[in-house]
Amino acid sequence: MSMTVTPAAPRAGFLARRRRSYRLFIAPALVVIGAVIVFPWLFTLWMSVFDWKIGSAAHFVGLENYETLLVNRRFIEAVVHTFYFTALAVVVPLLLGTAAAMIFHREFPFRGVLRGVFIMPMMATPVAVALVWTMMFHPQQGVLNYLLSLVGLPPSLWVYSPTLVIPSLVMVEVWHWTPLVMLIVLGGLAALPTEPYESARLDGATEWQLFRFITLPLVAPFLVVAAVIRTIDALKTFDTIYVITGGGPGTASETINLYLYLQAFAFYNIGTASAVVVVFFVIVLALALLLLHVREKTKWS
Amino acid sequence: MADRDDHNESGPQRRRLLQAGLGAAALGVIPGAGQLAASAQAAFDWKRFKGEKIEVFLNKSPRGDLLTRFHKEFEDMTGIGVGSEMIPEQQQRQKAVIEFNSGNTSFDVIALSYHVQKRMFGKNKWMEDVRPLMADKSITDPNLDFADFSKGGMAWATQPDGRIDSLPFNIDPWVIYYNKELFDAKGVAYPKSFAEIIDAAAKLNDPAKGISGFVARGLKNANVPAWTSFLLGCGGGFVDATNGRLMTDNAAAVESAKIYQTLLSKYGPQGVAGYNWNEAQSLFLQGKAAMWLDGIGFAQPLEDPAKSRIVGKVGYGVMPPGPKAQVSAMFGDGEGISSFSKKKGPSWLYLQWASNKANQFRMLQAAAGAPVRNSAYIAAQTSTDIKAPRQWIECMLTSARIAQPGLPIIVPVTEFRDIFGIALTNMINGADAATELRKATAEFQPILDKSEKA
Numbered sequence: 001m002s003m004t005v006t007p008a009a010p011r012a013g014f015l016a017r018r019r020r021s022y023r024l025f026i027a028p029a030l031v032v033i034g035a036v037i038v039f040p041w042l043f044t045l046w047m048s049v050f051d052w053k054i055g056s057a058a059h060f061v062g063l064e065n066y067e068t069l070l071v072n073r074r075f076i077e078a079v080v081h082t083f084y085f086t087a088l089a090v091v092v093p094l095l096l097g098t099a100a101a102m103i104f105h106r107e108f109p110f111r112g113v114l115r116g117v118f119i120m121p122m123m124a125t126p127v128a129v130a131l132v133w134t135m136m137f138h139p140q141q142g143v144l145n146y147l148l149s150l151v152g153l154p155p156s157l158w159v160y161s162p163t164l165v166i167p168s169l170v171m172v173e174v175w176h177w178t179p180l181v182m183l184i185v186l187g188g189l190a191a192l193p194t195e196p197y198e199s200a201r202l203d204g205a206t207e208w209q210l211f212r213f214i215t216l217p218l219v220a221p222f223l224v225v226a227a228v229i230r231t232i233d234a235l236k237t238f239d240t241i242y243v244i245t246g247g248g249p250g251t252a253s254e255t256i257n258l259y260l261y262l263q264a265f266a267f268y269n270i271g272t273a274s275a276v277v278v279v280f281f282v283i284v285l286a287l288a289l290l291l292l293h294v295r296e297k298t299k300w301s
Numbered sequence: 302m303a304d305r306d307d308h309n310e311s312g313p314q315r316r317r318l319l320q321a322g323l324g325a326a327a328l329g330v331i332p333g334a335g336q337l338a339a340s341a342q343a344a345f346d347w348k349r350f351k352g353e354k355i356e357v358f359l360n361k362s363p364r365g366d367l368l369t370r371f372h373k374e375f376e377d378m379t380g381i382g383v384g385s386e387m388i389p390e391q392q393q394r395q396k397a398v399i400e401f402n403s404g405n406t407s408f409d410v411i412a413l414s415y416h417v418q419k420r421m422f423g424k425n426k427w428m429e430d431v432r433p434l435m436a437d438k439s440i441t442d443p444n445l446d447f448a449d450f451s452k453g454g455m456a457w458a459t460q461p462d463g464r465i466d467s468l469p470f471n472i473d474p475w476v477i478y479y480n481k482e483l484f485d486a487k488g489v490a491y492p493k494s495f496a497e498i499i500d501a502a503a504k505l506n507d508p509a510k511g512i513s514g515f516v517a518r519g520l521k522n523a524n525v526p527a528w529t530s531f532l533l534g535c536g537g538g539f540v541d542a543t544n545g546r547l548m549t550d551n552a553a554a555v556e557s558a559k560i561y562q563t564l565l566s567k568y569g570p571q572g573v574a575g576y577n578w579n580e581a582q583s584l585f586l587q588g589k590a591a592m593w594l595d596g597i598g599f600a601q602p603l604e605d606p607a608k609s610r611i612v613g614k615v616g617y618g619v620m621p622p623g624p625k626a627q628v629s630a631m632f633g634d635g636e637g638i639s640s641f642s643k644k645k646g647p648s649w650l651y652l653q654w655a656s657n658k659a660n661q662f663r664m665l666q667a668a669a670g671a672p673v674r675n676s677a678y679i680a681a682q683t684s685t686d687i688k689a690p691r692q693w694i695e696c697m698l699t700s701a702r703i704a705q706p707g708l709p710i711i712v713p714v715t716e717f718r719d720i721f722g723i724a725l726t727n728m729i730n731g732a733d734a735a736t737e738l739r740k741a742t743a744e745f746q747p748i749l750d751k752s753e754k755a
Contacts, residue, residue, distance in 0.1 A: 053752075054398055054402045055398065055401075055402055055424075055712070056752075138572075138580070139570070140511065140570060140571070140584065140589070141583070157571060157572050158572075160571070160574060160575040161572070162574075162730055245575065246520070246521075246522075247521075248726060249574040249575055249729075249730065250521055250574070250723045250730070251723055262719065265395055266715045266719070267713065268398060
């Protein structure tokens with residue numbers, strides 16, 4: 001005991017010194033994180049308990065902003081629209097992206113070129129994409145209705161109809177982001193071992209069985225990653241919706257982000273807008289936790 | 302490069318204009334016209350702020366383009382440098398509010414839209430009262446001719462407490478553009494009442510040929526003035542001045558909303574609920590709509606053969622009388638000096654220049670908007686150098702006389718437009734007009750009350 005205590009004392013001092021000197025190196029990162037993440041966050045929380053419109057004085061109102069939000073029909077509709085949009089904009093690209101990855105995983109002529117072509121939408125700027133789709137959706141002059149007329153279908157109102165607007169917007173998202181899912185899944189497929197397939201084939205498994213019982217479980221972790229990325233993207237979608245419909249017709253495609261933008265930058269209601277941000281943050285956090293949980297589960301299986 | 306091109310372009314035009322102005326002055330038609338040419342020699346010292354520099358904050362519009370094109374003229378005349386920033390309307394408004402609110406502005410002069418910003422700017426006293434400047438003979442050009450500004454324009458520029466914190470620049474009365482060819486083909490005359498508008502729309506509507514009887518903005522927010530054009534004619538209004546209550550769900554409001562609803566949902570194009578002015582314009586340009594209700598500033602594209610299929614066939618109609626009154630709903634723009642500016646003298650010179658007779662006439666000439674100076678119209682009647690059709694100028698003159706603000710003069714205008722815009726869009730999609738207006742009024746009343754209390 002005594003043998004170890006004597007040398008330990010200076011050693012402990014040395015460690016403490018070392019720890020101190022390391023702490024200093026963290027400081028810049030801490031300052032940056034504090035300034036650009038923690039402070040704005042706390043400031044948003046602080047603003048959300050004030051009734052504050054730019055151009056007039058701020059009054060402390062406690063949780064009133066939150067209370068009014070929770071009974072605000074328009075806000076609740078915006079939450080519903082957000083979930084509806086997100087669900088479609090995650091699931092459809094996942095299905096199509098996986099299918100595309102399966103196709104592009106096979107050997108066929110010009111595969112490289114076609115893969116390149118397939119991922120081209122991803123490289124386009126969202127606002128430009130949105131503007132082009134706006135023209136295509138136009139009920140009189142748009143190319144989509146022209147295409148429908150070619151196959152003898154009646155014209156559709158697309159984004160000009162309150163019921164079709166969200167599915168139509170999802171079409172844009174699907175076109176734009178399916179390639180991303182395809183890329184991720186393709187990466188997963190490339191890493192798969194070939195042995196299970198060979199032995200399954202020997203046992204007489206069909207193509208569907210191969211996919212269902214071997215491929216799918218093995219690429220599941222990749223699908224979850226794709227789902228996480230897509231969910232984050234879909235939740236925060238703003239540019240596409242803002243440019244194409246501005247939340248309309250009426251409020252039929254108004255998502256939380258659009259509502260937030262209106263409150264903050266059109267109505268200048270800083271207090272309400274901050275409360276919306278906080279609620280939105282809670283929703284994102286809850287979804288992220290849910291997806292992480294799913295991810296853990298897929299790892300275990 | 303772009304700058305140089307602009308100047309090359311502006312050179313001959315300016316000379317032509319000065320000639321026109323001088324010609325008119327020689328005939329004694331416009332008192333004080335040709336002021337630009339004359340003022341340099343007059344007693345008034347335009348050069349007193351020589352060497353200073355001011356920042357001007359404009360929004361992207363034909364008016365903003367016009368002023369920017371002639372800034373060199375102001376610089377030559379005064380020796381004051383002009384730095385100008387011109388960005389799209391919505392961003393310009395946001396930036397202005399944020400800068401004013403911070404208590405320090407990067408600009409000295411700002412262009413504002415009265416129908417959106419007047420009350421907010423006025424309540425916060427963000428712009429300098431120009432009356433003391435106007436009274437100071439040493440910095441006010443004797444040729445300013447304040448009486449020349451139209452009553453409608455001055456009503457826009459004057460705040461409820463009497464302060465005049467800007468000079469008006471243009472007004473934008475709403476009119477009905479109509480396709481004469483379509484009207485003639487069916488032997489329909491230009492309507493003389495609201496009921497006749499509906500009749501005409503019904504007769505001219507021909508979905509089989511893809512022709513709509515009537516088109517106007519259906520997109521939320523943008524659509525509100527299209528409704529108020531009817532609201533004012535039905536004898537309705539926005540806010541009861543005696544008690545601050547909204548009048549937007551009374552009988553006149555419902556009657557006018559039903560007219561709007563009928564015209565757009567029955568005789569409008571498919572998907573009109575998503576139409577802003579540009580969609581409506583492109584439909585009308587292609588000869589696919591018989592009537593189009595919007596602001597007067599669209600003559601230029603309609604008469605441009607490169608864009609329009611109906612050049613020479615466009616009729617410019619004054620808003621017909623409603624059951625109670627004949628009113629043209631109107632927007633307006635002006636320019637004011639930031640209260641935080643340290644260069645109020647040079648800025649005041651800029652304001653006088655921007656709203657002078659020559660620039661006002663140029664605006665008419667370029668069909669960039671409706672001037673607020675009466676002299677511009679008088680000059681237009683004798684000028685041979687105006688491309689815009691005569692009927693357009695006459696329509697503008699008549700409309701300006703019956704014009705009233707097309708939006709309430711309140712701080713939360715954007716919320717008003719948003720909430721009532723949604724109600725109108727819902728009506729186009731089949732909702733009941735009275736119910737929607739009641740809902741919107743109930744939703745907006747507390748917002749209005751709060752803004753007036755603050």
